[in-house]
Structure formats: C-alpha cells, structure tokens
Amino acid sequence: xxxVKYSKEHEWIKLDGDTAVIGITQHATEMLGDIVFVELPxxxxxxVKDGNAGVVESTKAASDIYTPVSGEIIENNQSIVDDxxxxxxxxxxxxWFFKLKITDKSEMDSLMNKDEYExxxxxxxx
Amino acid sequence: xxxxxxALYNLHQKHxxxxxxxxxxxxxxxxxxxxxxxxxxxxxNAGIFDVSHMGQLFIKGxxxxxxxxxxxxxxxxxxxxxxxSKYSFLMNEEAGIYxxxxxxxxxxxxxIVLNAACKNTDFKLLSKLLENKYEMILSEExxxxxxxxxxxxxxxxxxxxxxxxxxxxxxxxxxxxxENIYITRSGYTGEDGFEISIKNDAAVVFVQKLIDEGxxxxxxxxxxxxxxxxGLCLYGHDMDINKSPVxxxxxxxxxxxxxxxxxxxxxxxxxxxxxxxxxxxxxxxxPEGRIIxxxxxxxxxxxxxNIGEITSxxxxxxxxxxxxxxxxxxxxxxxxxKVFLEVxxxxxxAIISNLPFYKKSYVKGASK
Numbered sequence: 001x002x003x004v005k006y007s008k009e010h011e012w013i014k015l016d017g018d019t020a021v022i023g024i025t026q027h028a029t030e031m032l033g034d035i036v037f038v039e040l041p042x043x044x045x046x047x048v049k050d051g052n053a054g055v056v057e058s059t060k061a062a063s064d065i066y067t068p069v070s071g072e073i074i075e076n077n078q079s080i081v082d083d084x085x086x087x088x089x090x091x092x093x094x095x096w097f098f099k100l101k102i103t104d105k106s107e108m109d110s111l112m113n114k115d116e117y118e119x120x121x122x123x124x125x126x
Numbered sequence: 127x128x129x130x131x132x133a134l135y136n137l138h139q140k141h142x143x144x145x146x147x148x149x150x151x152x153x154x155x156x157x158x159x160x161x162x163x164x165x166x167x168x169x170x171n172a173g174i175f176d177v178s179h180m181g182q183l184f185i186k187g188x189x190x191x192x193x194x195x196x197x198x199x200x201x202x203x204x205x206x207x208x209x210x211s212k213y214s215f216l217m218n219e220e221a222g223i224y225x226x227x228x229x230x231x232x233x234x235x236x237x238i239v240l241n242a243a244c245k246n247t248d249f250k251l252l253s254k255l256l257e258n259k260y261e262m263i264l265s266e267e268x269x270x271x272x273x274x275x276x277x278x279x280x281x282x283x284x285x286x287x288x289x290x291x292x293x294x295x296x297x298x299x300x301x302x303x304x305e306n307i308y309i310t311r312s313g314y315t316g317e318d319g320f321e322i323s324i325k326n327d328a329a330v331v332f333v334q335k336l337i338d339e340g341x342x343x344x345x346x347x348x349x350x351x352x353x354x355x356x357g358l359c360l361y362g363h364d365m366d367i368n369k370s371p372v373x374x375x376x377x378x379x380x381x382x383x384x385x386x387x388x389x390x391x392x393x394x395x396x397x398x399x400x401x402x403x404x405x406x407x408x409x410x411x412x413p414e415g416r417i418i419x420x421x422x423x424x425x426x427x428x429x430x431x432n433i434g435e436i437t438s439x440x441x442x443x444x445x446x447x448x449x450x451x452x453x454x455x456x457x458x459x460x461x462x463x464k465v466f467l468e469v470x471x472x473x474x475x476a477i478i479s480n481l482p483f484y485k486k487s488y489v490k491g492a493s494k
Binding site: 033034036037039055057058059060061062081084085088 | 155156160161162165347348351416417418420440441443448
C-alpha cells in the first residue's frame with residue numbers, strides 16, 4: 001500500500017493497486033464541527049478529479065466533498081451515513097467515505113504528502 | 127466596521143471559543159466541546175449564554191408612558207404588574223415586524239430587551255414614536271447573561287438567594303455582592319432558566335461562579351439548535367419586516383383586549399388578518415430521514431406546486447432528527463400534511479409538524 005496523500009480540499013487518499021480509499025481529514029472535521037449528515041456518491045458512478053463527490057453537513061452548514069482523483073465508485077461507507085458522528089470520531093480510518101477504481105495514477109502526483117499537508121492546513125488556518 | 131467585544135470576550139477565549147461576527151459583535155459560535163455537547167449540556171444540566179450583544183433599553187416614565195407604549199406595542203402594559211414581562215413586537219402600519227422584544231415593567235419605567243441587529247434602529251424609531259418625551263437609555267454598561275436548563279435554578283439559587291421564587295416571565299432586583307442586578311425567569315431554549323442583567327465589570331466574576339457551580343458556556347451554534355427545537359423564531363430569518371405576527375403564527379402574543387380596543391401600530395392589519403385569515407403562515411417541518419433543509423429551501427406540495435420556503439433548519443440533537451420551520455400557503459399548513467423539500471436539486475419528503483419539536487419544561491405559574 002502506498003503512502004497517504006492529501007488534497008487542498010482536505011481529503012485524504014490511500015492507494016492500494018488500482019483501488020483508492022478516500023475520506024476527509026481530522027483537520028477538516030475540526031473546521032466543520034459536529035457532522036450530522038453525510039451523502040456519498042453512488043456505487044458505479046464516475047467522478048472526476050476535483051469534482052463533487054458527496055456532501056457533509058455539520059450543525060452549522062453544508063459542505064461539498066470533492067474527489068482528489070478521477071475514477072469509478074466501487075464502494076461507499078454506509079456506516080457513516082447511518083451514524084455521521086463516526087466521521088468526527090475517526091475520520092482518517094474507520095470513517096472513510098468511498099472507494100474508487102482510479103483512472104489515472106499520475107493524478108496522485110500533484111497531491112501533498114503528510115508533512116506538506118500539515119504545513120498547508122496550518123497556513124490555511126481554520 | 128467595528129467589531130465589538132463583550133465583557134466576557136477573554137473568558138470565552140480561555141474556554142476555547144471559536145468566534146463569529148454577529149451584528150457587529152465578536153460572539154462565540156462554539157467552545158471546544160462542540161455544538162452537540164453544548165446543546166445536550168443545556169438540556170440535561172445548565173448552559174450559560176453571553177447575550178450581551180442584545181439591546182437593553184430602559185425607558186423612564188409613569189402611567190402616561192405605559193399608555194404611550196400601548197400606542198406602539200400590541201401588549202397590555204397599563205395593567206402590567208411590577209416586574210411582569212411581556213413578549214411583543216415593534217411593527218409598521220402593515221404589521222410587518224421591525225423586531226420582536228421583551229418588555230418588562232420595572233420600578234420607574236419599562237425595560238425592553240431588543241435584538242442585537244435591530245437595537246439601534248429600534249432606538250431611533252422608538253424615540254421618534256415617543257416624540258422624545260421620555261428619557262431612554264440603551265445601555266452600554268450592562269451585560270446580559272442567560273442560564274438555561276433543568277439545573278439552572280439550583281445553580282443560580284446558590285449564588286443569588288431567592289431566584290427560585292421567580293415565576294416564568296417575571297423578574298426582580300437582587301443583590302449580587304453589593305450591586306443590584308435584575309433577573310427575569312425567561313429564555314430562548316425551551317428550558318427553564320433566567321436572564322441576568324449585570325454591570326459589565328461584574329460579569330466575568332459572576333459567570334465564573336456559575337461555571338464553578340457546574341454550568342458550562344454555550345455558544346450561538348447551540349443557541350440556534352436549542353431555540354429551533356423549542357419552535358422559537360429567530361428575527362431576520364423566521365420573521366422580518368415582510369411578515370406579521372399573525373403570519374408568524376404568534377398571535378397568542380397579541381392581547382385580545384388590545385385587538386378589541388385597537389390603537390397600536392399595525393392594529394388594522396392584524397384585525398383583518400385574524401378575521402380573514404392569512405395566505406402564508408409559519409409552520410414546523412420535519413424532514414423524513416436525515417436530510418437537512420436549511421434557510422431558503424423551497425417547499426413543494428404533493429402536486430409539485432411551490433408552496434413556500436424554509437426560514438431555518440438544522441439537525442436537532444435532542445430530537446435526534448432534522449427539524450425546520452418555514453412559511454407555507456395556508457391551505458397546506460395542517461399538521462401531518464405531506465410536503466417535499468428541494469435540497470441540492472432533489473426533492474425529499476417531509477411533514478408539517480407541531481411546534482415545539484422538543485417539549486418545554488418551563489416552571490409553573492406562568493402568567494399570560
């Protein structure tokens with residue numbers, strides 16, 4: 001399994017072969033506050049890098065989820081739809097959002113590694 | 127634009143507050159525990175709210191003032207008992223609401239608590255309507271602190287002896303250390319509670335005592351989920367200059383005697399709306415499932431007719447479901463009417479629901 005990469009929209013992505021697991025970062029959940037609603041892309045649908053791939057709502061507001069790479073959705077995590085609070089509890093493990101079959105692995109190159117993301121999220125503030 | 131800090135600003139900061147700009151003030155939206163924890167703390171224990179941004183207006187005067195205020199407000203003020211509070215409205219001739227407010231008869235005049243965003247325009251309008259006949263003080267020296275929740279009474283009683291004898295929508299003057307403070311039994315959460323008017327320089331010590339006795343600070347985020355579950359309106363959202371108290375489903379707050387005798391601003395419109403009915407009315411709306419319908423969400427009938435709009439909506443942490451309020455055409459306002467809410471281009475089912483979503487636990491002895 002490759003290293004975890006991060007997008008400027010505060011998603012994390014882990015690639016294993018052709019399969020990418022995608023979720024939102026701890027930093028994102030801290031900015032959003034208590035998450036009370038999650039909408040995920042449908043299995044079988046195609047998503048395009050930086051395109052819309054779901055919605056999370058906190059008690060305060062709704063925010064779009066973007067996919068950091070293009071591909072076809074092969075799995076989505078129903079457990080966070082049923083219990084959105086899981087996203088706050090464990091955003092970077094158990095509360096992954098969806099898995100997709102990646103179209104173009106080179107799209108991973110433009111994403112940040114952990115150190116770069118930490119620097120980015122500190123600078124972008126909350 | 128100025129960004130005013132309340133006397134409690136540093137205390138908020140110490141408790142991990144995230145701030146938002148609200149009506150020109152830096153106000154805490156939430157603290158480190160988050161909105162849901164704060165909400166539950168208020169429902170199960172006791173929450174402290176800094177509402178010092180709200181306007182605290184004192185108008186000095188005697189019986190003639192009460193009569194003059196009755197020419198403006200649809201409340202019975204001439205026969206108000208000392209320390210009795212009334213919920214009322216400042217309206218235009220068309221009964222559009224400039225502000226909703228609480229008027230309390232106090233020694234030597236009336237106290238009026240105004241919404242933060244409206245207080246300066248209210249002040250100007252009231253001075254004009256009262257023809258500058260009375261001394262009016264919109265205080266900048268007073269903080270306003272609310273303590274709300276089932277344990278509010280026992281916590282406050284430990285600090286201020288005698289508050290547990292207050293009846294709902296009644297106030298009194300109490301001694302805090304050597305200073306006078308004014309406390310009413312009222313609030314905006316659907317819980318029993320109090321609002322305390324206290325000098326700015328005494329506010330921090332006072333709030334710290336409430337915290338030491340077991341109450342916790344609550345931000346504007348949870349204030350919004352609490353009031354929405356309690357079915358209470360937020361000015362600028364659920365009511366404004368284009369809506370009347372009758373349309374806002376608040377005609378209970380307009381005295382029947384005052385409608386009969388008339389003579390307040392907006393009276394004719396209110397009378398005709400009560401007699402002939404209104405075309406749109408505020409209702410509670412419960413989406414099915416978990417979908418959240420926020421302000422400006424369009425409401426459709428089963429026949430796909432656009433029948434109205436959501437004015438506030440969120441997830442209700444105590445109800446454990448999404449809750450909303452909005453205005454619909456009167457013919458679709460019956461409880462249990464099925465409607466559809468358009469969220470992100472899709473229509474989701476919902477039903478017109480009774481308000482409040484969360485049952486109140488106010489103390490007995492409430493007077494109308």
